[in-house]
Amino acid sequence: MATTTHRVFNFSAGPAVLPVTVLEEAQRDLVALPGVGMSVLEISHRSKTFEGILARTEQDLRTLGGVPANYQVLFLQGGASMQFSMVPLNLLTSGSTADYIVTGGWSQKAVKEAQRVGAVHIAGSTESENFSRIPRQDELKLTTGAAYVHFTTNNTLFGTEWAHEPSVGDLPLVADTSSDMFSRSIKVSKYGLIYAGAQKNLGPSGVTLVIIRQDLLARSSKSLHTMLNYAVHAENGSMYNTPPCFGIYLMGLVMKWALAQGGLEAIGRINERKASKLYAEIDRSGFYRGTAEKNSRSRMNITFRLPSEELENRFVKESTAAGLDGLKGHRSVGGMRASIYNAFPEEGVDALVSFMQEFESKNG
Ligand SMILES: *Cc1c(COP(=O)(O)O)cnc(C)c1O
Numbered sequence: 001m002a003t004t005t006h007r008v009f010n011f012s013a014g015p016a017v018l019p020v021t022v023l024e025e026a027q028r029d030l031v032a033l034p035g036v037g038m039s040v041l042e043i044s045h046r047s048k049t050f051e052g053i054l055a056r057t058e059q060d061l062r063t064l065g066g067v068p069a070n071y072q073v074l075f076l077q078g079g080a081s082m083q084f085s086m087v088p089l090n091l092l093t094s095g096s097t098a099d100y101i102v103t104g105g106w107s108q109k110a111v112k113e114a115q116r117v118g119a120v121h122i123a124g125s126t127e128s129e130n131f132s133r134i135p136r137q138d139e140l141k142l143t144t145g146a147a148y149v150h151f152t153t154n155n156t157l158f159g160t161e162w163a164h165e166p167s168v169g170d171l172p173l174v175a176d177t178s179s180d181m182f183s184r185s186i187k188v189s190k191y192g193l194i195y196a197g198a199q200k201n202l203g204p205s206g207v208t209l210v211i212i213r214q215d216l217l218a219r220s221s222k223s224l225h226t227m228l229n230y231a232v233h234a235e236n237g238s239m240y241n242t243p244p245c246f247g248i249y250l251m252g253l254v255m256k257w258a259l260a261q262g263g264l265e266a267i268g269r270i271n272e273r274k275a276s277k278l279y280a281e282i283d284r285s286g287f288y289r290g291t292a293e294k295n296s297r298s299r300m301n302i303t304f305r306l307p308s309e310e311l312e313n314r315f316v317k318e319s320t321a322a323g324l325d326g327l328k329g330h331r332s333v334g335g336m337r338a339s340i341y342n343a344f345p346e347e348g349v350d351a352l353v354s355f356m357q358e359f360e361s362k363n364g
Helices: 020-028 048-065 079-091 105-117 214-219 230-235 245-260 263-285 309-321 346-363
Strands: 071-076 097-102 119-125 148-152 173-176 193-197 208-213 301-305 336-339
Touching (some): 020 245, 048 245, 048 263, 071 214, 071 230, 079 173, 079 193, 079 208, 097 105, 105 119, 105 148, 105 173, 208 230, 214 230, 263 301, 263 346, 309 346
Parallel strands (some): 097 119
Antiparallel strands (some): 071 208, 193 208
């Protein structure tokens, strides 16, 4: 069934654009799943049907991400923000220190929660440069024997992204990958724990993906509140209580879509090409100015400014009217932000480039 509703190009930072084919399949099957006669919104999470959906979603996710067998995949709730608490509650054992690399507002929020739990060491920060870049390896000061090292792979507000993981030796690496999860190949074995709110690259809001190395589950204390305990969620296959059924179902459709794109290498190439087109336009004439340092630029959130705030306001208004929605930047950076996650169509990037050229020729 083709959707007849007109869709604009949606540059929202999150919740964000989803593949049209995914929305169409969900729409087609919303009232009654084929062969089931009930909506996915109505069935028991203990039913065979839902168990099948959960198992298939996990299997496709493992295939897509090459998740090794010694990692557990958990589907939780509370968003990435709940992980800011769960990570230290489970992994920051008493007497140890957790290292945090601070590259933006989300890293800062993660630090704030960890500090409620135990000792936190800031192993690196680019705050004094308004987070316009990712720290270099030689700037990082890691704690010997740290409980883990936390970093944010992509800084959604500031438009910066790690080109590759920081080197942390044998320390467990913990990553908030909310805004670039599965946007390119990922070597899961480099990580102790990966988490992501789904609503940028993986599905709708309401489900949070956690991938945790099995041995780290032993750190979860029995005295923790049940719902905050990774080991409990792992033992119960993400079904200790009612999981976010619809979110998991939709994430399953997105995983299937991502596999059909050719997997993460193919997706990575497409994302690289989409981002390059926008950065080329930003760099072309000097009218637009990228806010992130070139070697720290994000492929997901492209942030740029115009010569004046007045022009920026006009740009927002006129681009919205032209069917390019959600380009206003975050207030901590100002200017524009084009969020172009996996499902964002390349035609939308081309449309923005054309709009930028026209806008400059009228106002430059
Ligand atoms: C959006 C975002 C979050 C917050 O996610 P919630 O699911 O709303 O809690 C955290 N970290 C990063 C990097 C994000 O982009």
